[in-house]
Amino acid sequence: MICPKHRHLVLMSKASRLGRVKTRLAREVGYVVAWMFHRRTLFNIARKLQSPKWTCWLSVSPARSRNNTHQWPKFWTLIHQGSGDLGARILKPLCELPPGPMVIIGSDIPGIQASDIDAAFKALQKNDFVFGPCPDGGFWLIGAQRNGRIRDPFGGVRWSTEHALRDVLARLPKNARVAMINELSDVDYAKDL
Secondary structure, three states: OOOHHHOEEEEEEEOOOOOOOOHHHHHHHOHHHHHHHHHHHHHHHHHHHOOOOOEEEEEEEOHHHHHOHHHOOOOOEEEEOOOOOHHHHHHHHHHHOOOOOEEEEEOOOOOOOHHHHHHHHHHOOOOOEEEEEOOOOOEEEEEEOOOOOOOOOOOOOOOOOOOHHHHHHHHOOOOOOEEEOOOOOOOOOHHHO
């Protein structure tokens, strides 16, 4: 059994700024509703997933927002997402945080439970990678065992399309052991609410 301090849960989020979060959703429901959804869901997820079973990291953007600690959930260690596309921002903690299995999620999955994170870490005991698929062809969770250097599987991924998960899977090492956990929905459009 791996010591809880060597398990890492990374929750990715943008700073809650009106007009800057959930922009696809905002085009359909308005900027205020999208902002309220983002903020409420971020804090609910952080509260539900706070656990002594893993180290909690909050990967935030933009970097200067780390200084405004009142806008972020308490008891999570703030780190900067970095720049680039989603793949670059996922790869950053995989390469830079202390050793141990890591699970990365977004802040727009209202149905997530701590049991989902437990399932992901359990899957990583026998697998190199774990994914939580979304019905739209993307994924709400990625986890990696991180035994040694991580080869970037995110280059050329067609993000925000039905091809995203398939593209990442195609770029993993040929001998990688991959597990899938339950499918959950993220919220990108009004129909997802």
